[in-house]
Amino acid sequence: MKNKLAVSTNTYHGFSLEQALKGIAEAGYKYVELTAVKDYTEHVNWQMTEKQIEEIQKKLKDYDLQAIALSGHCNIMTDQGTELFLKNIELAARIGCQHIVTATGEVHGDKDEIEDESILIDRLKRLIAKCQDHEITLVLETHGNNYATGSILYELVKKIDSKYLGINYDTANVIFYGNIRPEEDMPKCIDKIYYIHLKDKLGQEKEWNFPAIGKGYIDFAKIFNLLKGQNYQGPISVEIEFTEDGPGCLSEVDQAVKDSYRYIVNNLI
Secondary structure, three states: OOOOEEEEHHHHOOOOHHHHHHHHHHHOOOEEEEEEOOOOOEOOOOOOOHHHHHHHHHHHHHOOOEEEEEEOOOOOOOHHHHHHHHHHHHHHHHHOOOEEEEOOOOOOOOOOOOOOHHHHHHHHHHHHHHHHHHOOEEEEEOEOOOEOOHHHHHHHHHHHOOOOEEEEEEOOHHHHOOOOOHHHHHHHOHHHEEEEEEOOOOOOOOOOEEOOOOOOOOOHHHHHHHHHHOOOOOOEEEOOOEEOOOOOOHHHHHHHHHHHHHHHHHHOO
16 A cells, blocks of 8 residues: 555644654654644644744655645534634645545534534535635544444535545544444445544543554454555544543653554554
8 A cells, every 4th residue: 555644743732743743754654644723732723824834844844744634623513613614724725735634513522413414514515615726625534423433424425525525534433432343334435535544442432542553452454454455545644642641751652653653564554
């Protein structure tokens, strides 16, 4: 497989963008997913000046990294969230990202019930129009109460049927939110998967425990065989979210990023 292998800087939640880029580059990766999640992991944001964007692009170049995606999670079921996400699309374009990631509801937990899906579809069409203007693909993450699995999200994406809209398949979220194994769920939506958050899982279904790739119980060999069989060519972005207590220090994050890279390169691709 020759997919672009990235790391989400959300893995470095609580640490600086500089620390994230350094650790990701030293581990061997060539691509990165920048995080612009307001009030959580905000390594970049839409209010940055052109000079600040130029400084980020210089840092990327110095570390021999390319930003291929922006994690711009907003609650797009609200007017405020939709407006913020429109600005995040513009930010992604300014940085030069090809993909932008969000879920449909709250950034964390997302227990709200979407009673009228037509409202969501109308909002998504507006966002997709902006993405089309910038040649950016919007990928909806398997996340939360309403679209926890690939098979459910697949039905939503099919209703809109745009080449600028696809699924960001998070391999651990489908367990945490949807109580289904990814190797069982992924075949039901594979042709609409345009982006992957490669995330491992330990502990019980609802336990916040997402270790380095290869340290949990997800059957990545089976997943990668499926992807190879379907000739999946989209990006694969590693995301490590540790436990509720978070990592103990920066070196623990760096080591998890390195361990993940070695596991993927030696065992999966």
